[in-house]
Amino acid sequence: MARLTSKQRVLGLFRRDPIDTMPCFSGQGMVTLPAIHCLGIRFPQVHLTAENMAESAKKSMHMFEFDSVVVPFDMCTIPEAFGLPISLYANSEDILYPTIPGKWPSPEEVTIPGDYLKMGRMPVVDKALNLLREEVGEDKAIGSWILGPFTLAGQIVELDILMKMTIRGRAKVESLLDELTELIIDLGRHYRLEGADYMNLREMGTGSDLLSPRMFKMLILPRLQRIFDEWDFPKVLHICGFTDLIIEMMRDSGADAISVDHNNTLAETRKKIGDRMLLFGDYNGFTLPKKATKEEIKEYIQGCIDGGVDAVWPGCDIWPEVNEENLLTINRKIRELGRGPSPAVGRL
Amino acid sequence: MGKEKLREELLKELSDGVVNFDEDKVAEAAKRIVEEGLGAYDAIMNGMAAGMEIVGDLYDKHEYFVPELLLCADALYAGLDILRPHIKSEDLADRVKGQVVMGTVQGDVHDIGKNLIKMMFEVAGFTVHDLGRDVPLEKFVEEQVRTDSEIVALSAMMTTTMMGMKKVVEMIKAKNPDVMIMLGGAPVTKDVATLFGADGYAESAGNAVQEAIKMISRLRKLEKGQ
Known part of the structure; x- marks a missing residue:
């Protein structure tokens, strides 16, 4: 079997070129507590400096034999750059991700500063990407992600108000989504220039446990199509939760790959999307790395492969407090069980 | 109109108002319940809660989603705010006190x-x-x-x-x-x-x-x- 570097393996997958085995990577956060502890810092500190962000991502990748690194880790960098106050829980000993305690009360009140890329921790993310590109970028794939327009809107406007306005006040929601769509297009290009090899658009607030498929078609899909049409680099659309009813629309979004979580019916999805579309998923980022037995891990990964994924990857952020043996077992089993071709990607 | 017929009519309006997320309709029916001296607890349980059962079915059938649930909730609260002060203590005597x-x-x-x-x-x-x-x-x-x-x-x-x-x-x-x-x-x-x-x-x-x-x-x- 030919050996590829991690980067060749991941980028080959996106091109649908034959590769040696299934890559172990993610489009969501995959920073781990064992790695953080090695660096002698607490969890909240990983978000605060480019060095901590890059080092903890890199250490997690090396410790658990991932093919990629992914930054940033939290969903507040953009809202913070827009000027919203955030809680960093900087003195906490616990695993607490930053949150936004107060959002704009309605879409029309949102104001986006023209120089937001220079604000908050946006430069931290840029520098972390730069550091990773310099230090591991030759051999390892560097991933990054941005929230999709609706999910990002839900981060900056009170979500219940936003949801209700999709029915009563749609024009205002659409106007905000259009603005965010253009911003996301530019930010994706920006992250690409700063070092990202692939981008994951996380539009997780739009699954059918939240929005109707009709709403998805009308409000969400056109914006996704616009973004993916403009991004000329490897791109994934991730939606978690109940996605069975919108999976064909996800396929038609223009992404190279679609990513789902354990709530999706993989085998049915593969039938619906055909064999050419890349499908990533769908292990639970908490239960499998934290508490599954080796046998359960093997069974679950085999189930994903049998369900037709081209990469077994987590359906959400990996919960940082992993069982080290479990996460290593997951990645080694993915490589071992993923030696055969997947529906969209052959093997060398 | 007899009291029982009026009661049934208003309960239906409360239920329909919740299902169709019509806050005004729910508030209006709730006010009538109070004005006519009908049971507030009865109206909550057999009008608005009954409406929420229908909403639950619609969610089950993938006809309603979270935005619709939230609007139904607003309609329900429009009635609940009016009716709650009029619940009689004897209505609650044998009921949940959790x-x-x-x-x-x-x-x-x-x-x-x-x-x-x-x-x-x-x-x-x-x-x-x-x-x-x-x-x-x-x-x-x-x-x-x-x-x-x-x-x-x-x-x-x-x-x-x-x-x-x-x-x-x-x-x-x-x-x-x-x-x-x-x-x-x-x-x-x-x-x-x-x-x-x-x-x-x-x-x-x-x-x-x-x-x-x-x-x-x-x-x-x-x-x-x-």
Whole structure:
């Protein structure tokens, strides 16, 4: 079997070129507590400096034999750059991700500063990407992600108000989504220039446990199509939760790959999307790395492969407090069980 | 129009108003209930809660989703605010007198599911102690002890925030093993609920409402002697 570097393996997958085995990577956060502890810092500190962000991502990748690194880790960098106050829980000993305690009360009140890329921790993310590109970028794939327009809107406007306005006040929601769509297009290009090899658009607030498929078609899909049409680099659309009813629309979004979580019916999805579309998923980022037995891990990964994924990857952020043996077992089993071709990607 | 016919008509208006998220219609019908001296509790349970049962069915059939649920909830509250002060003490004498502490755990500011469940508990007659969102874990324990509530309901929307719920479950069960703990949120699966030692779970706002609607539906049937 030919050996590829991690980067060749991941980028080959996106091109649908034959590769040696299934890559172990993610489009969501995959920073781990064992790695953080090695660096002698607490969890909240990983978000605060480019060095901590890059080092903890890199250490997690090396410790658990991932093919990629992914930054940033939290969903507040953009809202913070827009000027919203955030809680960093900087003195906490616990695993607490930053949150936004107060959002704009309605879409029309949102104001986006023209120089937001220079604000908050946006430069931290840029520098972390730069550091990773310099230090591991030759051999390892560097991933990054941005929230999709609706999910990002839900981060900056009170979500219940936003949801209700999709029915009563749609024009205002659409106007905000259009603005965010253009911003996301530019930010994706920006992250690409700063070092990202692939981008994951996380539009997780739009699954059918939240929005109707009709709403998805009308409000969400056109914006996704616009973004993916403009991004000329490897791109994934991730939606978690109940996605069975919108999976064909996800396929038609223009992404190279679609990513789902354990709530999706993989085998049915593969039938619906055909064999050419890349499908990533769908292990639970908490239960499998934290508490599954080796046998359960093997069974679950085999189930994903049998369900037709081209990469077994987590359906959400990996919960940082992993069982080290479990996460290593997951990645080694993915490589071992993923030696055969997947529906969209052959093997060398 | 006879009193019973008027009652039926107004109950239907309340139900329809909730289903069609028509706040004005619900408020109008609720005011008529009060003006005509009809039972406020009856109107809540057999008008608006009955409407929420239909809403639950529509959610089940994938005809309604969370935005619709939220608008139905607004309509229900429009009636509840008017009717609640007129509930007679004898109406509640033989009914649920439970208390529930609820909130979104520290690190999470998403409270849609929590607010929907709160509404259903209120409809069912529970006293709700809502701690809000991003609640420090110790606060749940303090509030449960202070109020001696039978139920604690915790919500977290993301994997990255749900671990706080495990700590709360441990702390509360250590102090009072009889407290029933319910978990809600997208990352909460049966495995997670079991692992955390919870007594019940719902994995989405809609599912949580479904469970709460079933609870109220059972209550309504009990009251009808079915």
